[in-house]
Structures are given as structure tokens and as C-alpha cells.
Amino acid sequence: MNTQSGVEIVLVEDSAADAELTLRALKKHNLTNHLVWLKDGEEALAFFFGEPPDSLPNFACAPKLVLLDLKLPKVDGFEVLHRLKSDKATRTIPVVVLTSSREDRDVAESYRLGANSFIVKPVDFGKFSDSVAQLGLYWVLLNQPSACSSTGLVNAKGNP
Amino acid sequence: MDEICTSPAAFEQNVNENMRRNGERIWIAWTNKVELDQLGKVSKILSIGVDITARRRAEEQVTRLNEELQRHAAELEQRVIKRTADLQMANRELEAFSYSVSHDLRAPIRAISGYAHILLEDYAQSLGPEGQRLLEVICRQTGFMGQLVDDLLAFSRMGRQSMQTADIDMDGLVQEVFREQAALNPKQTVEFKLNPLGSARADRSMICVVLTNLLSNAFKYSRGRTPAIIEVGRIAQGAEDVYFVKDNGAGFDMKYIDKLFGVFQRLHTANEFEGTGVGLALVQRIIQRHGGRIWAEAKLNEGATVYFSLPCAKAKSLT
Numbered sequence: 001m002n003t004q005s006g007v008e009i010v011l012v013e014d015s016a017a018d019a020e021l022t023l024r025a026l027k028k029h030n031l032t033n034h035l036v037w038l039k040d041g042e043e044a045l046a047f048f049f050g051e052p053p054d055s056l057p058n059f060a061c062a063p064k065l066v067l068l069d070l071k072l073p074k075v076d077g078f079e080v081l082h083r084l085k086s087d088k089a090t091r092t093i094p095v096v097v098l099t100s101s102r103e104d105r106d107v108a109e110s111y112r113l114g115a116n117s118f119i120v121k122p123v124d125f126g127k128f129s130d131s132v133a134q135l136g137l138y139w140v141l142l143n144q145p146s147a148c149s150s151t152g153l154v155n156a157k158g159n160p
Numbered sequence: 161m162d163e164i165c166t167s168p169a170a171f172e173q174n175v176n177e178n179m180r181r182n183g184e185r186i187w188i189a190w191t192n193k194v195e196l197d198q199l200g201k202v203s204k205i206l207s208i209g210v211d212i213t214a215r216r217r218a219e220e221q222v223t224r225l226n227e228e229l230q231r232h233a234a235e236l237e238q239r240v241i242k243r244t245a246d247l248q249m250a251n252r253e254l255e256a257f258s259y260s261v262s263h264d265l266r267a268p269i270r271a272i273s274g275y276a277h278i279l280l281e282d283y284a285q286s287l288g289p290e291g292q293r294l295l296e297v298i299c300r301q302t303g304f305m306g307q308l309v310d311d312l313l314a315f316s317r318m319g320r321q322s323m324q325t326a327d328i329d330m331d332g333l334v335q336e337v338f339r340e341q342a343a344l345n346p347k348q349t350v351e352f353k354l355n356p357l358g359s360a361r362a363d364r365s366m367i368c369v370v371l372t373n374l375l376s377n378a379f380k381y382s383r384g385r386t387p388a389i390i391e392v393g394r395i396a397q398g399a400e401d402v403y404f405v406k407d408n409g410a411g412f413d414m415k416y417i418d419k420l421f422g423v424f425q426r427l428h429t430a431n432e433f434e435g436t437g438v439g440l441a442l443v444q445r446i447i448q449r450h451g452g453r454i455w456a457e458a459k460l461n462e463g464a465t466v467y468f469s470l471p472c473a474k475a476k477s478l479t
Contacts, residue, residue, distance in 0.1 A: 017271035024278065071263055100266045102313060103259055104321075123270045123306025125277040125299075 006061040008034035008140055012044045012080060013069045013098075018121065022067065022098075025132035031140055036063075041075025044068075045083060048090055062093045062146075065139035068115075070099040070106060078109060085114030092146035094139055098132075164202055168194045175212070186213045251320075258316040265309050273302040304436075311438035315423065318445055323363045330357035330403070333364070334392050337371040345379045348388060355393035360401060360470050366446045373439040374405040374466050380433055381464065382409030400452065401472045406465040411458040420456055443468070 009031065013019045019037055026032045038044045066084065070077035077097065084090045096117040097110045110118050119135065122128045164171050175189045188209040195204040276298045284292055331354065338352060360367065375390070382388035391406040412420070412427045419425040423441040447454045447468045458464035 015267055015271075017274065018267065021270070021274040100263045100270075101259070102262050102310075102317075104317070121266070121270060123266050123273060123310065124303050125270070125274040128270060128274065 006034060006063070007036050008064045009036070009136065010044070010047065010063045010066045011035060011037045012041070012066065012072065012077070013037065014040050014072050015069070018069070021125065021128060022132050025129040026136045028129075029133050029137060031133075031136040041072040041077065041080045044072075044080045045075055048084060049087070062090070064094065064143070064145050065136070066093055066095045067098045067135070068095055070097060070101060070110070078113060081110065081113045081115055094143065094145070096135055096139065098135070164194055164205075165196065165200060168196075186211055187216045188212065254316065255320065258313055261309060262313050266306065269302055269306045269309065273299060273306065276302065304430075308436045308438075311436045311442075312423075315438050315442050315445065318366070318369070318442055319449075321366075323366065323449060325361055325363055328360050328362055328364050328367060330360050330367075330394070333368060334371055334375075337368065337375050338390075338392075340372070341375045341379050344376075345383075348379060348383060349386060350379070350382075351387045351389045353389070353391040353393075355391070357392070357394045357403065358401075360472075362450050362470055363446075366449070370443045370446050370468065371405075373443045377439065377464075377466075378405055378407035378409065380409075380435070381411070381428075382407040383433075385409060396472070397469070399472060400469040402467055402469045404465050404467045406463065408463040411460050411462050411464045413460045414458060417456065417458075421454065440466075 009026070011019060011022060013022065019039075023032055023035070023037070026035065036047065038047055068077050068080060072080070077099070081095055081097070084093060084095055091114070094116045095114070096119060097106075097115045098119050098121060099106065100121050102120050107118050117135075119131055122131060171192055171194065173189070173191060175187060178186055178188050180186060189212045191208045191210075193206040194202055195206065197203040276295055279287070280292065280295050280299065287295065334354060334357060338354075342348075342350065375392075378390045379388070382390065385408055389408045391404075393404055393406075395402040395404070410428065410433070416427050419427065421440050421444040422437075424437040425441075426435060426437040428435070443466075444454050447470070451471050452469040454466070454468040456464060456466045
């Protein structure tokens with residue numbers, strides 16, 4: 001399995017509206033071909049650490065970017081962030097917290113847990129699109145990720 | 161009597177309650193002198209009585225007042241404890257409220273703004289010019305609503321944020337903020353007069369918010385002037401330094417001065433000058449947290465001057 005068939009962006013977002021707007025902004029820059037949308041923290045944990053449902057594509061390489069909302073049903077974003085950053089197999093995956101919250105304590109807590117970036121979703125659609133597109137372009141095209149670490153990931157269903 | 165004989169000193173002073181003929185009760189303090197005969201028996205007792213009723217009443221009153229005072233103090237302490245708890249609770253509620261505003265209110269506004277824009281981008285043709293105009297109004301208004309929510313959050317955050325005081329180079333800070341504002345208003349020709357400001361002891365990021373708001377207002381309200389003249393200066397006044405930001409712009413009628421620093425209060429329509437009416441309320445809150453004062457002078461169509469004071473660096477270091 002090569003990177004091309006793997007997942008590049010994982011979007012963890014419970015709001016369908018925000019997800020659609022995010023996808024639209026990314027699509028304008030052809031960044032949605034290898035994108036997975038997970039609707040809550042539980043799905044995110046299953047995707048990274050458990051047996052993912054068949055409906056989800058599996059991945060061999062670590063994604064280049066996780067876009068993580070904080071306020072999520074069942075398991076919240078902090079918990080997902082904590083799990084991702086405390087596991088050897090996932091800790092190098094860039095996690096960008098993308099949330100409505102501007103609370104200082106959320107920003108502080110996110111960085112404490114190891115977030116790579118913290119972006120407040122702008123209310124204005126133009127600004128929102130620009131932010132998401134910039135994020136996608138930077139992390140997926142510009143940023144050099146850590147070497148492909150397929151071995152450590154539990155749910156690499158294909159080749160080990 | 162035998163006791164008096166053996167220890168007369170113990171009976172020298174005594175106080176008792178007596179009744180006058182008219183029934184009035186009085187307190188008498190007695191001084192007694194015993195005279196013994198040759199056999200050592202009491203022969204005479206010489207007693208001098210002083211009416212101490214008034215003194216005794218006064219003493220009783222003092223005791224009563226003291227007791228009352230103690231009770232009040234205890235009550236007061238209880239009240240302070242309760243009020244503090246109430247305040248802490250109110251603060252926590254406010255915090256929870258602004259937290260949920262930031263989370264829950266921003267999301268639907270973003271959705272409305274986003275979907276309206278998509279409609280405009282993808283279906284402009286089939287909507288026709290009037291349909292497009294209506295949608296543009298929705299987009300503009302949701303943008304404004306988003307700004308309102310953000311400003312309100314900034315305002316509530318400012319009240320809770322802890323202050324970090326340091327020595328600030330006010331000249332440098334004003335120049336920095338002015339450059340930012342000039343870059344945001346490239347079409348405007350502004351004559352900028354900066355008088356020496358010296359240094360201040362305050363929270364740098366908060367004072368930066370103050371200057372940004374005041375200078376951005378100066379730019380905004382002098383938009384129609386050629387040239388716009390903006391002046392920043394300092395007046396030393398004893399224990400405080402008074403700073404001012406002056407412009408030659410639209411100004412306002414002084415009869416509305418009471419509204420100037422209120423939240424959501426505006427003295428201009430959105431058509432004349434855009435804004436949410438939070439800026440100066442925020443500025444006032446910051447200045448008050450620093451122990452300073454804020455006020456303004458203006459004349460309609462001739463410009464406005466906003467003054468704010470900060471306790472001066474020296475005076476503050478003494479306390």
C-alpha cells in the first residue's frame with residue numbers, strides 16, 4: 001500500500017455544517033481525495049486505535065494532518081488529542097485543533113497535550129475558507145512529515 | 161459584724177441598688193469607714209454614698225453596644241462570605257455563559273454565513289439580481305453578527321484576564337499601533353502628531369488593545385477629512401499620567417457623552433460608520449482595571465479627543 005491510496009487528512013468534526021464547509025474549502029484545492037470524516041471522538045479513537053468499521057478506508061501510512069474539533073459527543077477532542085499524542089505510533093501525526101472556542105484555557109490545554117497548532121474557526125465564511133485552505137496546503141503539500149510509520153498503526157488492515 | 165471587725169478593708173467599698181422614696185431605683189457606690197471601740201467591737205460606721213446610676217447606665221450601654229457590635233461584625237463577616245460565594249458563582253456562570261456563546265452561537269452563524277455564500281457562489285445565475293442582492297444582505301448581516309459575538313467575547317474575556325504589569329515604552333507602542341492602523345487604511349492621508357509619551361507601568365497587551373481601539377476610531381471617524389489629523393500626547397497630572405488621542409473627524413454631540421462608553425452603544429449609524437459599539441466599553445474596562453480614568457471631549461463635525469489616565473509609574477512604585 002502506498003501513500004497515494006492512504007488517508008492524508010482526517011477530519012474529526014461533529015457538526016455536519018462545519019464539515020461540509022471545511023470539505024468545500026479543501027476541495028477547491030483538490031485536497032479531499034484522501035480525506036476521512038469522522039463524526040465524533042469515539043469514531044476517531046476506533047479509526048486510530050481499534051478495528052475501524054468497514055465503511056472507513058484503512059490506511060497504511062500515517063495521515064499528514066488531523067483536523068480536530070474539541071467539543072465532540074461521547075469522547076471529546078482533548079481525549080482524542082491526549083491518546084494520539086501519548087501513543088508512540090501516532091504521536092508524530094500533526095494534529096491541528098480547529099474549534100469554535102477562543103477560550104484561553106482550551107488553547108493552553110491543547111498545547112499542553114501536544115497539539116501542533118490551534119486555529120479558531122472564523123465565523124465569516126470567506127475567512128473560514130481561507131484558513132482551512134491554508135491549513136490544508138501547508139500540512140499536506142508543504143510540510144515534510146516524519147517518515148511513514150505504518151508498522152506501528154493498529155488498523156493497517158492491508159500489509160502489516 | 162464580726163467579719164467587719166476581722167477584715168475591715170474588705171468592707172471599705174461596696175455598690176448596691178437602692179430605692180428612693182419616689183420609687184426610683186438608684187445605684188450607690190459606698191465608701192465605708194469602720195470605727196472600733198477599745199474592745200475591738202464596731203462602734204461606728206461612717207459611710208459616704210455617691211450616686212453612680214448614670215455611670216452604671218453608661219457602662220451597661222457600652223457593654224450592650226459592644227455586644228451588638230460583635231454580633232454585627234459576625235453578621236457582616238457571614239455576609240461577606242456569602243457575597244463572595246455569590247460573586248464567585250456569578251463569575252463562574254458568566255464564564256460558562258461566554259464559553260457557550262463562543263462555542264454554540266458562533267457555529268450556527270458560521271453555518272448561515274457559509275451556506276449563504278455557497279448559494280451565492282454556485283447558484284447566482286438562477287437567483288437573478290434581486291435574489292443575489294437579498295443573499296448579499298444575509299451574508300453582510302451574518303458577518304456583522306459574528307463580529308458582535310466576537311467583540312462581546314473579547315469584552316467578557318478582558319474582565320477575567322489576569323494583569324501582567326511591566327514598564328511599557330509608550331512611544332514605541334503607539335508608533336507600532338499607528339503603523340498597523342495606517343496599513344489597514346491605505347487610502348487615508350493622515351497627518352500624525354506624536355508628542356513624547358515616556359513610559360507607563362501597565363499590562364502591555366491590554367494597553368495595546370486600548371491604543372488599537374482609540375487609533376482605529378480616530379482613523380474611522382476622520383475618514384472624510386483631507387488631511388485627517390491625529391494627535392497623541394501626554395499630560396502629567398500629579399499622581400497620574402493623562403494620555404489623549406485626538407482627531408479632527410466627525411466628533412459627536414456632547415449631550416450623548418453618557419452613552420459613549422456603554423456596551424453596544426453607538427453614536428453613529430452603521431451606514432455612516434461601521435462598528436459594534438463594544439470598542440470603547442472594552443477600553444473603559446481596561447483603564448478601570450488599571451486604576452485609571454477615561455473621558456472624552458468632542459464637537460460635532462469638528463473632532464473628538466479621548467483622554468485616559470494611568471497611575472504614574474513612580475507613584476505606583478511607592479505604594
